[in-house]
């Protein structure tokens with residue numbers, strides 16, 4: 571039997587995965603018409619990662635590339651507000667304790683986190699203030715939405731299951747992974763363990779020690795390959811400790827920098843440090859020139875172009891596409 575990993579890595583040791591599973595938790599901007607957006611990109615990717623609705627309803631279960639299907643869900647990016655009658659006393663107590671206005675202080679930390687420039691301490695502050703207004707960790711409360719047999723029936727080669735460590739739901743989401751793994755192993759479906767952090771734990775993306783331990787934990791619970799973040803310094807150790815193929819998450823492109831260069835540098839650095847590929851979504855399909863972007867990323871992964879060479883390729887392709 572050909573197992574899912576052979577299908578996912580059928581073209582060699584490195585892969586370009588296009589992430590498009592975002593609608594499962596309510597990230598829709600840019601993916602309102604998935605087939606229209608994704609089809610021109612498919613010739614340049616090795617694998618499509620998507621959700622069951624997109625696979626069935628937009629592609630009629632027929633994608634010309636192997637598919638990683640989102641198999642965990644049941645949570646969204648929509649916050650769950652704490653009732654006002656509980657918020658008010660907590661806000662008053664905050665003012666008495668600190669002498670500061672709660673809403674103004676919360677707004678400052680929130681802006682910092684949204685800018686992507688918050689320090690770990692600022693993230694922690696934001697997290698504790700946000701807990702007064704919104705139920706904490708709701709995004710982490712994932713359950714399985716598909717079993718391995720369902721994934722096979724839908725025609726996918728692999729499934730993605732997220733794990734939210736350092737949240738209230740770490741045990742539950744590890745159980746999702748382990749449960750899926752037991753089923754998947756029997757029928758040759760590969761399992762991608764996704765190291766998830768969510769907005770309130772975003773600083774962990776840069777924490778090499780957290781990512782090293784997270785990768786090892788997910789592999790121990792049955793992941794065949796890992797999607798995680800490139801934390802910069804120390805990422806080699808993350809890859810080494812996983813001991814299975816690692817693909818790098820894109821995340822939102824940071825504001826105030828050249829988005830194209832940033833994505834190419836992220837991809838290049840990841841490959842240099844031992845990653846087996848990339849799994850970018852918004853950095854590609856939200857880009858102004860997605861076809862040029864995916865071609866440049868592909869050249870980094872498969873042709874060993876460095877970020878500068880890939881940027882030149884990006885500009886060439888972009889000009890050709892604009893002229894035609």
Ligand code: 5RP
Pocket residue numbers: 589590591592619764765766797819820821822849850851852853
């Ligand atoms: C988070 C995920 C998401 O579902 C998605 O694939 C993220 O893609 P990107 O951040 O590149 O837009 O798996 O880990």
